[in-house]
Amino acid sequence: xxxxxxxxxxxxxxxxxxxxxxxxxxxxxxxxxxxxxxxxxxxxxxxxxxxxxxxxxxxxxxxxxxxxxxxxxxxxxxxxxxxxxxxxxxxxxxxxxxxxxxxxxxxxx
Amino acid sequence: xxxxxxxxxxxxxxxxxxxxxxxxxxxxxxxxxxxxxxxxxxxxxxxxxxxxxxxxxxxxxxxxxxxxxxxxxxxxxxxxxxxxxxxxxxxxxxxxxxxxxxxxxxxxxxxx
Numbered sequence: 001x002x003x004x005x006x007x008x009x010x011x012x013x014x015x016x017x018x019x020x021x022x023x024x025x026x027x028x029x030x031x032x033x034x035x036x037x038x039x040x041x042x043x044x045x046x047x048x049x050x051x052x053x054x055x056x057x058x059x060x061x062x063x064x065x066x067x068x069x070x071x072x073x074x075x076x077x078x079x080x081x082x083x084x085x086x087x088x089x090x091x092x093x094x095x096x097x098x099x100x101x102x103x104x105x106x107x108x109x
Numbered sequence: 110x111x112x113x114x115x116x117x118x119x120x121x122x123x124x125x126x127x128x129x130x131x132x133x134x135x136x137x138x139x140x141x142x143x144x145x146x147x148x149x150x151x152x153x154x155x156x157x158x159x160x161x162x163x164x165x166x167x168x169x170x171x172x173x174x175x176x177x178x179x180x181x182x183x184x185x186x187x188x189x190x191x192x193x194x195x196x197x198x199x200x201x202x203x204x205x206x207x208x209x210x211x212x213x214x215x216x217x218x219x220x221x
Binding site: 037043048097099102104 | 153213
């Protein structure tokens with residue numbers, strides 16, 4: 001089976017840097033996804049990590065350590081529009097995603 | 110030019126009724142999914158279809174029946190609706206295995 005843990009809520013201020021952690025257990029690792037979901041909207045893809053290390057994509061970066069069962073999403077230069085839920089997910093049976101319960105990030109001015 | 114579309118966006122109905130939600134994708138993807146997001150925002154897979162064949166059924170009650178007339182469409186029919194079925198239902202699609210999924214805008218179902 002699979003298990004994913006994320007903090008429930010985080011708060012930060014505009015311009016700051018925030019790191020959202022995700023720890024997981026899985027019987028067969030096949031990559032890890034991060035999705036962003038604004039209130040009342042659909043989840044949108046942010047990143048996919050399959051190898052260890054840091055991948056940077058603009059203000060967002062994602063890190064993976066397969067040996068530790070650990071990933072994080074790093075958001076730099078926070079903006080108000082970054083207030084959203086951030087979902088960590090593992091592929092199941094090759095295709096469908098198993099999501100964590102999500103981390104709700106609130107950015108204040 | 111919407112990638113994944115769902116209808117209706119909102120659905121309010123009474124307990125015991127039967128309702129359907131439709132989903133269409135124009136991305137040429139082979140795999141489509143239905144996810145349920147409950148009031149606590151937990152997003153959970155319900156069904157997955159690959160090229161019109163069911164490949165996952167996550168112990169969903171048999172009141173829920175997905176139907177895929179072709180690989181661009183995946184509909185969800187729900188019989189005898191219950192209060193606990195109130196949630197947001199998202200359709201999604203993906204191309205190659207272990208690839209990013211594209212989600213539809215969601216259907217907010219409220220059962221009264």
